[in-house]
Amino acid sequence: MSRMISYEKKDTVIHRLSGFTKLVFFILWCMTSALTFDTRMLIVMIVLGGIIYMVSGTRWEQVSGVFLAIMFFMVINLVCIFFFAPYQGCQIYNSRTDILHLFGNYTLTLEQLFYEFNVFIKYFTVIPSVFIFLVTTDPSELAASLNGIGVPYTISYSLEIALRYIPDIQDEFHKIKNAQEARGIEMSSKGRLTDRIKNTAIIIFPLLFSTMERIDVVSNAMELRGFGKKKQRTWYSRKPLRAADHLTIAFSILFFVVTMIITFYDGNRFYNPFI
Amino acid sequence: MDRTKPIIEFSEVSFKYRAQSEPTLKDIDLKIYPGEKILISGQSGSGKSTLAHCLNALIPCSYAGDMSGELRVGGQTPSELGVFGMSKTVGTVLQDTDGQFIALTVAEDIAFALENEGMPQAQMFQKVEAIADKLDLKDFIGSAPGELSGGQKQRVSLGGVMACDVKILLFDEPLANLDPATGKRTIALIDDILKDEELTVVIIEHRIEDVLYRDVDRIILMDQGRIIADMHPDELLSTDILSEHGIREPLYISAIKASGAKIDPADHPRHIENMNIDPYKNRIKQWFKSNTEHKNEESSDTLLEISHLRFGYDRSRTIVNDVSFDIKKGEMISLVGKNGAGKSTLASLICGFYKPDEGTIRFDGQDIGGLSIKERGEKIGFCMQSPNQMISKPMIYDEVSLGLVSRGVPEDEIKKKVYETLKICGLYQFRNWPVSALSFGQKKRVSIASILVLNPGLIILDEPTAGQDYHHYTEMMEFIRKLRDELHVSIMMITHDMHLMLEYTDRTLVLTDGKLLMNARPEEVLTNEEICDRAYLKRTSLYDLAKRCDIDEADEFAASFINWERRKRQESVV
Numbered sequence: 061m062s063r064m065i066s067y068e069k070k071d072t073v074i075h076r077l078s079g080f081t082k083l084v085f086f087i088l089w090c091m092t093s094a095l096t097f098d099t100r101m102l103i104v105m106i107v108l109g110g111i112i113y114m115v116s117g118t119r120w121e122q123v124s125g126v127f128l129a130i131m132f133f134m135v136i137n138l139v140c141i142f143f144f145a146p147y148q149g150c151q152i153y154n155s156r157t158d159i160l161h162l163f164g165n166y167t168l169t170l171e172q173l174f175y176e177f178n179v180f181i182k183y184f185t186v187i188p189s190v191f192i193f194l195v196t197t198d199p200s201e202l203a204a205s206l207n208g209i210g211v212p213y214t215i216s217y218s219l220e221i222a223l224r225y226i227p228d229i230q231d232e233f234h235k236i237k238n239a240q241e242a243r244g245i246e247m248s249s250k251g252r253l254t255d256r257i258k259n260t261a262i263i264i265f266p267l268l269f270s271t272m273e274r275i276d277v278v279s280n281a282m283e284l285r286g287f288g289k290k291k292q293r294t295w296y297s298r299k300p301l302r303a304a305d306h307l308t309i310a311f312s313i314l315f316f317v318v319t320m321i322i323t324f325y326d327g328n329r330f331y332n333p334f335i
Numbered sequence: 336m337d338r339t340k341p342i343i344e345f346s347e348v349s350f351k352y353r354a355q356s357e358p359t360l361k362d363i364d365l366k367i368y369p370g371e372k373i374l375i376s377g378q379s380g381s382g383k384s385t386l387a388h389c390l391n392a393l394i395p396c397s398y399a400g401d402m403s404g405e406l407r408v409g410g411q412t413p414s415e416l417g418v419f420g421m422s423k424t425v426g427t428v429l430q431d432t433d434g435q436f437i438a439l440t441v442a443e444d445i446a447f448a449l450e451n452e453g454m455p456q457a458q459m460f461q462k463v464e465a466i467a468d469k470l471d472l473k474d475f476i477g478s479a480p481g482e483l484s485g486g487q488k489q490r491v492s493l494g495g496v497m498a499c500d501v502k503i504l505l506f507d508e509p510l511a512n513l514d515p516a517t518g519k520r521t522i523a524l525i526d527d528i529l530k531d532e533e534l535t536v537v538i539i540e541h542r543i544e545d546v547l548y549r550d551v552d553r554i555i556l557m558d559q560g561r562i563i564a565d566m567h568p569d570e571l572l573s574t575d576i577l578s579e580h581g582i583r584e585p586l587y588i589s590a591i592k593a594s595g596a597k598i599d600p601a602d603h604p605r606h607i608e609n610m611n612i613d614p615y616k617n618r619i620k621q622w623f624k625s626n627t628e629h630k631n632e633e634s635s636d637t638l639l640e641i642s643h644l645r646f647g648y649d650r651s652r653t654i655v656n657d658v659s660f661d662i663k664k665g666e667m668i669s670l671v672g673k674n675g676a677g678k679s680t681l682a683s684l685i686c687g688f689y690k691p692d693e694g695t696i697r698f699d700g701q702d703i704g705g706l707s708i709k710e711r712g713e714k715i716g717f718c719m720q721s722p723n724q725m726i727s728k729p730m731i732y733d734e735v736s737l738g739l740v741s742r743g744v745p746e747d748e749i750k751k752k753v754y755e756t757l758k759i760c761g762l763y764q765f766r767n768w769p770v771s772a773l774s775f776g777q778k779k780r781v782s783i784a785s786i787l788v789l790n791p792g793l794i795i796l797d798e799p800t801a802g803q804d805y806h807h808y809t810e811m812m813e814f815i816r817k818l819r820d821e822l823h824v825s826i827m828m829i830t831h832d833m834h835l836m837l838e839y840t841d842r843t844l845v846l847t848d849g850k851l852l853m854n855a856r857p858e859e860v861l862t863n864e865e866i867c868d869r870a871y872l873k874r875t876s877l878y879d880l881a882k883r884c885d886i887d888e889a890d891e892f893a894a895s896f897i898n899w900e901r902r903k904r905q906e907s908v909v
Contacts (some may be wrong), residue, residue: 067439069477076726200439224439227481238688240720243710243785244739262727262737269723277434284391284427285437285495286451289419294448294453296463326425 065126065194066227073135073304074116074196080205081305086193088312093185096323099174102181106258109188116192123191134183138176142166149175156332171334178330188225199223213293221278232270341407342366342503342535343390348404350385350394361560363404370527371771372536374546375556375569377580378804386557387507387539389413392421395427409502422448426496430508430802434487436480441472444480447493451644452499465569469531470524485674486517494812497528504528506538510545511802514673514831524549540803544585544876545576546604554582561676568605574597581806583834587880590896591615594622607879619884626895635663638792638825639685639715641769644694646684654680655691662793665823667816669836669857672846673871678829681846682795687711699792712738716794722778725785727767731762733786736841739799742789760784761814767868768875776807780814787818793825794818800832808832809904812839833873837861838897844871858893 069075074082093105141148148154149171157170202221207213245259282288323329339500345365348557351358351423359382377383388394392413395402406413433506435881438444445463455461456874457643467473470490475483483491491510496504506525510518526549529536540546546566553569556564558580564571571577575592577584583590587607592743596618598604602611608711647653662668670678673719685696687708696703696715719725730733735756757763760780763771770781779799786794799815800808816839819826830836836857843860845853847870853860860866862878877896881889 071477096459151801174601186547198439201445220439221437222436226435235719238708239717239725240685241708242686242688242715242717243789244709244712244741245737248798263487265727266724269726270721273721273723274434277429277431278437280393280397281429281435282419282447284393284422284500285417285421285448286449290451290453293450294456294459296443296450296459297440298456303366304523 065123065191067198067223068122068195069198070117070196072115072117072196074192075303077303077308078205078299078301079197079202080208080301081288081308082193082197083205084309085201085310085312086189088316089189092316093182094310096319097178097182097329098323099178099181099333100317100331101319101322102178102185106181109185112192113188116196118191118195118335122195126191127187130187134180137261138180141176141179142172153202153281153332153334155205174333184231197298200295200297201299204298205291207252207295208298214288217287228274229267229271233263233267236266236270240266273308337823338369340368341366342369342409343537344405344407345770346405346778348402349390350389350400350402352398352400353402357560358401359560360389363562365449365555365565367535367537368532369535369850370529371552371554372550373538373555374543374551375537375539375557376541376543376554376577376582378541378806379757380582381557382555382560383539383541383559384507387505387537390537391425391427392416394480400847416464419437420455422501423499423500425505426437426499427505427507427845428492428496428502428509428812430511432485432492432512433480433493438489439479440477440490441483441494442467443474444491445498447495461474466498467737468526468550470494470497470751476580483515484517486520488523488524489513489517493524493528499536503535503582504538506540508540508802509538510542514871515545515833516673516871517868518542519548522546525549541582543582545873547585549604555583555680567600569600572604573600576755586834586896586900587876589900590880591619592876593896593899594618599859607876607883609884611668611884616884619880620886623881623884623892623895625884626899627891635665638664638666638747639700640677640695640697642687642695642697644681644684644691644696646680646689646691648720654849655684657798658694658846658849658851660844660851660854661863662825662827664792664825665819666825666842667819667840668825669825669840670829670846671831671845671870671872672837672852676846676870677849678846679797682797682827682829682847685795686715686717704829713742713789716789716791718783718786718794718796718799720798722775725782726770726778729771731757731768731773731781732780733768733769734770734781734904735788737785737788750792754785756788760787763839776803776811779811783815783818785824787824793827793903796826798830799828799831800835808835815839831865833861833875837893838901856890856894858890858897863890863892 072183114150146166147169150169153171154170158167158169160168162168199220203216206216206219223224240263345363348360348363349358350360363386375383375386385394387442388398389406390413394400395414402414406648408421413421433814436444438447440502442463442631445466446898449462450728467476469492472487472490472494475487480488487756489639492770505594513521523535524547526703528534531628538546538570551568554564554566554568555562556576572585572588588598588604602614604610630734641661644655644658645653646655670681672678672725680689687706703711704713726734732753736749736753739752751841752764754763757766760783762777762784770778773781803811811834815826820823828835828840831884840857842850843857843861845866852870853866861872861875862876866872867874875893877893878889886892
């Protein structure tokens with residue numbers, strides 16, 4: 061069974077980069093995507109993201125579930141934007157080209173479509189980078205990197221532990237779900253949605269208890285081996301930064317700056333093809 | 336190493352947990368010398384784990400309470416040094432090897448304590464390599480915990496504590512989660528380490544026969560917070576102290592005693608292989624002659640019919656491979672095999688959690704391949720290992736009635752059925768209690784009751800007695816047998832426990848690498864050397880006893896003794 065969104069060991073250029081590098085890239089990349097509404101740059105980012113996704117050797121099964129969930133929320137988001145602000149696009153681009161009158165006050169305009177298209181592709185600039193970051197970064201190496209940039213090791217190690225146990229808890233969830241289903245708690249698509257939500261709570265309860273039990277054991281085990289008593293700790297899995305890392309970091313910064321310059325060159329965040 | 340000065344010394348140590356009114360340890364006086372290998376045994380609640388926690392300072396540092404008397408470990412006082420301070424002297428290997436595996440790979444886990452010490456990376460690499468070499472873990476150094484077998488995980492745990500150059504190794508029930516053959520190897524490994532390193536070893540375990548696979552210097556037996564025996568194994572096995580205090584004696588010892596013989600410590604009863612058997616031989620043979628029983632096959636209707644079942648997560652790896660068998664009505668069956676042999680997957684297929692790639696499952700003559708998990712749940716109940724994985728309602732009544740409520744059964748009928756079930760399970764007086772007020776064994780019964788209430792024809796139990804001592808084990812198994820006798824349900828148990836299989840099941844299915852290796856009476860399985868080796872089972876010591884007494888029908892001998900013992904136990908209850 062392939063587990064979703066968890067680290068998988070492989071040997072690709074992306075995997076070989078240090079966790080620190082990937083973290084810097086990830087943060088800068090997301091900032092870039094959040095700040096710009098420049099369609100040209102967003103398309104460049106999608107293409108780049110796609111290439112990196114290919115290079116990282118990520119399999120579709122690893123991410124499909126989460127991808128579909130994001131798509132679901134994205135559709136809701138786009139529909140809501142239209143219903144709450146049907147002329148947002150016209151305001152932004154200072155022009156109005158009607159395509160089709162729908163009903164009441166709602167008219168579909170080319171500007172609104174273009175604006176929502178931009179929102180749509182923004183999702184697609186970020187999604188691959190999230191996936192790549194999560195499935196190619198060894199959690200313990202990430203913890204080491206975070207500690208390296210000044211995050212206290214107790215915090216960075218808790219993050220590692222959380223990532224370490226995601227697959228275990230997923231397995232446990234499936235086991236409990238099966239056993240409860242056998243008792244007649246309907247979880248498959250046959251049941252009504254409200255029932256299914258209510259029934260999910262029935263799994264969460266035992267899951268919480270067995271997880272608590274596990275936490276107790278793990279925290280004792282950690283203490284028994286001296287975790288948390290010294291101010292500093294070293295890391296077995298820390299990777300020194302190499303040429304590829306320096307290059308990647310330099311590129312991320314450069315890309316961020318260039319994008320910002322292109323985006324704000326004409327004084328606002330939006331690329332306007334209507335003028 | 337000065338072997339005359341104790342490395343661990345308890346003098347009049349008592350301890351009371353804050354939440355309890357009675358002390359758990361009472362006036363403990365105990366000396367353990369450097370280089371010794373000590374087995375501490377006792378029932379659950381006897382105080383043996385509490386004693387162990389005093390050594391690594393989890394008591395009183397993590398579990399608060401009142402401690403009196405004096406305890407010195409390696410010349411230090413644990414309560415002053417704290418858990419962290421003691422971790423440099425005492426290495427603790429926990430019962431739950433999954434929980435102990437903190438990091439993401441073998442290498443990192445071994446290095447965990449070194450990282451916390453702040454050891455430079457280069458030095459750490461060397462040290463980890465040296466330890467991995469010693470424990471034969473070099474090939475797995477980059478593996479994640481999920482990729483390892485139970486025995487490998489245990490070696491990693493051991494490596495993790497050995498990294499600190501400790502003086503004392505403390506094992507907290509090391510055999511609890513292992514298949515029998517892996518358990519045996521673990522005991523051998525502990526012994527080998529002790530030969531190379533100057534270490535003192537303390538093992539907490541109630542499975543005495545399995546620990547005695549290799550020599551220990553002394554056995555310390557605890558009951559109700561006190562030490563009641565501190566003896567050489569040969570001496571202890573010659574007495575009846577173990578059985579009097581609810582600890583399972585090695586089977587061959589019980590069998591020799593059953594023949595009416597008195598065991599002499601000078602005959603070295605601690606290993607059946609080299610014990611001097613001559614003084615007892617004739618008596619045992621005679622006993623066998625007068626107690627031989629031939630099991631007559633009872634014929635009953637077939638309940639579950641599995642034919643040519645095949646399953647794999649992907650095409651390259653088959654987990655269950657062409658398995659066929661049936662289960663009769665009212666039969667108790669054990670499903671055994673090493674960790675990862677496909678036992679849980681097979682159970683999941685029967686319950687419908689997975690769909691088989693090939694093969695059919697028939698229940699009462701009907702093909703149930705098309706039924707949903709819920710529909711199958713009314714015919715086949717599945718009970719997970721820990722009750723905490725099952726129980727989802729705070730009140731006992733609500734928990735047991737859950738399955739009926741979700742099936743829309745009328746309320747008065749639910750009440751009737753739930754009360755009936757609670758009565759059978761001996762939980763009726765607790766019907767209005769919250770689940771949290773119950774003991775572990777009672778919770779387990781609640782989780783069984785919540786399945787029983789749906790009136791299934793077959794119940795599958797995953798490790799029904801894992802981690803329970805002999806007393807609680809007997810209680811649980813007698814309960815399960817009662818369910819079978821009174822309700823005539825069939826029961827299938829996934830287990831690592833050879834005693835359970837021998838004592839309580841009519842038939843054993845042995846699974847290895849997804850294939851059904853053997854389908855026979857348990858005494859036939861456990862006296863078959865080849866099958867035992869291939870399936871990681873442990874041959875029963877009754878077999879060795881029979882062989883050493885020149886009894887050829889070893890399986891019959893084993894069966895006769897088990898039946899005799901059961902009759903005796905029932906007589907003592909009446």
